[in-house]
Amino acid sequence: MDRNEQLAVGRRLLGHIDGRTTDLADAMFHNRVDAYSDRERAARERDRLFRSQPLFMGLSSRLPKAGDYLTEDVAGMPVLLVRGPDGTLRAFANVCRHRGAPVAEGCGNARAFVCPYHAWTYDTQGRLLGVTDKAGFAGLDIGAHGLVRLPAGEKHGMIFVRATPVQAGEAADIDVDAVLGSFVPDFAALRPETYPLYSVDRITPRINWKFAVDTFLEGYHIPHLHRKTIAPYFIGNCGTFDSAGRHGRMCVPRTSIEALRDLPDDERNLRPHIIAIYQLFPNTIVIWQVDHIEIWRAFPGRDDPGRCDIEFTLYRPAESDRPEKHWAKNRDIAIRTVLEEDFPLGERMQIGFESGATEEVIYGRNEPSLVHFHNSIRSALGVAA
Ligand code: FES
Ligand SMILES: [Fe+2]
Structure with missing residues (x-):
C-alpha cells in the first residue's frame, strides 16, 4: 500500500474499533458444499481457473x-x-x-x-x-x-x-500490470523485488484447495480457533476489505494499532500494526507482515477434490539486521498456526462437506473477503450458484 492508502486504511480500522464494526459485504453468500467436494466442479475449476488464466x-x-x-x-x-x-x-x-x-x-x-x-x-x-x-x-x-x-x-x-x-x-x-489491476500501487510500494527467498515448505492436507484460501480470508475465527496462539495480538472480527477485479485485500488490526491513535498523519506507520492479506485470484495469498512477506499457494489435488497441494514461502527483506532465528521463528509461527489449528479443523470440515449432512455453507456479511472470493469464482466459472 502506498502512504495515502495506508493512512486511509488506518483511519478506517480505528473507526471500526471505536464502533465495534467491520467492513461488510453487500449480502450473505450461500455456497453449495459440493463446491468443495464435487468432481465435475473440480474439473471445471481446473480448466477455467487454473489452466486458462495467469x-x-x-x-x-x-x-x-x-x-x-x-x-x-x-x-x-x-x-x-x-x-x-x-x-x-x-x-x-x-x-x-x-x-x-x-x-x-x-x-x-x-x-x-x-x-x-x-x-x-x-x-x-x-x-x-x-x-x-x-x-x-x-x-x-x-x-x-x-x-x-x-x-x-x-x-x-x-x-x-x-x-x-x-x-x-x-x-x-503476460502483462503483469493488467493482471494486478488497481493493486499495482500496492505492490509497487511493497517492492517485492527487494525480498530474497528464505524458506519453502510443501503441505498436502486433506482439504479442497478453496478451503486453504478461505482460511486466510476472514478474521472472524481468530478469537475462537486461535484463542491460545495468535488471538491476543489481533482484534478479531474487525477489518477492511477492498477489491481489485477478482483479487481482494483484507487488513486486520493488531492490538498495537492503538499506538497510532494520538499520532499525527505524518508520524503514522501502519505496517507494524496490521496484517494485510492479498488474495490474488484464484489461488494465492500474499501476506504483508511487519517485516517480511509470506505467500501461500494452493492447487487442486490430482483426481481428488478433497485434497490439495500447498506451497508456503517466506521472503525476508534484503536489508535487515535481524538474526536468522527471527525468520525461523516467523516461519514456525505461520506453519504451526495453520498446520496445528486451521487445517486439522479444515480436514474435519471436508469430511462434513463430503458426508451429505448439509447442502450449503454460509459466508456472513462480516466476511466480505470470502464473499468476494466465491463470487469471483462463480463469475470465472460462469455458474449461477
Ligand atoms: S530424449 Fe526426452 S523422451 Fe527421449
Ligand atoms: Fe486461521
Missing part, C-alpha cells in the same frame, strides 16, 4: 541469476520456469519433444537441460540443441522442436505464468 508463481528472487530454474506441476501442466542468459524469465511445458519425459526436476541452475530418457538437449531459452543418434532422426526439423512455450510475465518482482501453451498469433508475455 497464476502467480512466486517472487523473482526465487530465480535471480541466468540459468536459475524451477519446475512445478500446475494443475496437470508440468511447468519449467527458467531465466535465460538475456535475463528474461521464460516458461515452458516440462515435456520433452521426443517422447514426453520431464527435461528438468526440482530447481537449480543449468546451462542446458538434458532429457534423462534419451538425452535430447535444450537450452535455457527452450531451443532443441541436438538429439542423440542423429541418423535415427534424419530429417527432423530441430528448429521446430523446442520446448512448448507457456505465457509468462515478470514485474514488480512478481512472476505469473499461464499453464496453457502460447497459441498461434498470441504474445508469450
Whole structure:
C-alpha cells in the first residue's frame, strides 16, 4: 500500500474499533458444499481457473541469476520456469519433444537441460540443441522442436505464468500490470523485488484447495480457533476489505494499532500494526507482515477434490539486521498456526462437506473477503450458484 492508502486504511480500522464494526459485504453468500467436494466442479475449476488464466508463481528472487530454474506441476501442466542468459524469465511445458519425459526436476541452475530418457538437449531459452543418434532422426526439423512455450510475465518482482501453451498469433508475455489491476500501487510500494527467498515448505492436507484460501480470508475465527496462539495480538472480527477485479485485500488490526491513535498523519506507520492479506485470484495469498512477506499457494489435488497441494514461502527483506532465528521463528509461527489449528479443523470440515449432512455453507456479511472470493469464482466459472 502506498502512504495515502495506508493512512486511509488506518483511519478506517480505528473507526471500526471505536464502533465495534467491520467492513461488510453487500449480502450473505450461500455456497453449495459440493463446491468443495464435487468432481465435475473440480474439473471445471481446473480448466477455467487454473489452466486458462495467469497464476502467480512466486517472487523473482526465487530465480535471480541466468540459468536459475524451477519446475512445478500446475494443475496437470508440468511447468519449467527458467531465466535465460538475456535475463528474461521464460516458461515452458516440462515435456520433452521426443517422447514426453520431464527435461528438468526440482530447481537449480543449468546451462542446458538434458532429457534423462534419451538425452535430447535444450537450452535455457527452450531451443532443441541436438538429439542423440542423429541418423535415427534424419530429417527432423530441430528448429521446430523446442520446448512448448507457456505465457509468462515478470514485474514488480512478481512472476505469473499461464499453464496453457502460447497459441498461434498470441504474445508469450503476460502483462503483469493488467493482471494486478488497481493493486499495482500496492505492490509497487511493497517492492517485492527487494525480498530474497528464505524458506519453502510443501503441505498436502486433506482439504479442497478453496478451503486453504478461505482460511486466510476472514478474521472472524481468530478469537475462537486461535484463542491460545495468535488471538491476543489481533482484534478479531474487525477489518477492511477492498477489491481489485477478482483479487481482494483484507487488513486486520493488531492490538498495537492503538499506538497510532494520538499520532499525527505524518508520524503514522501502519505496517507494524496490521496484517494485510492479498488474495490474488484464484489461488494465492500474499501476506504483508511487519517485516517480511509470506505467500501461500494452493492447487487442486490430482483426481481428488478433497485434497490439495500447498506451497508456503517466506521472503525476508534484503536489508535487515535481524538474526536468522527471527525468520525461523516467523516461519514456525505461520506453519504451526495453520498446520496445528486451521487445517486439522479444515480436514474435519471436508469430511462434513463430503458426508451429505448439509447442502450449503454460509459466508456472513462480516466476511466480505470470502464473499468476494466465491463470487469471483462463480463469475470465472460462469455458474449461477
Ligand atoms: S523422451 Fe526426452 S530424449 Fe527421449
Ligand atoms: Fe486461521
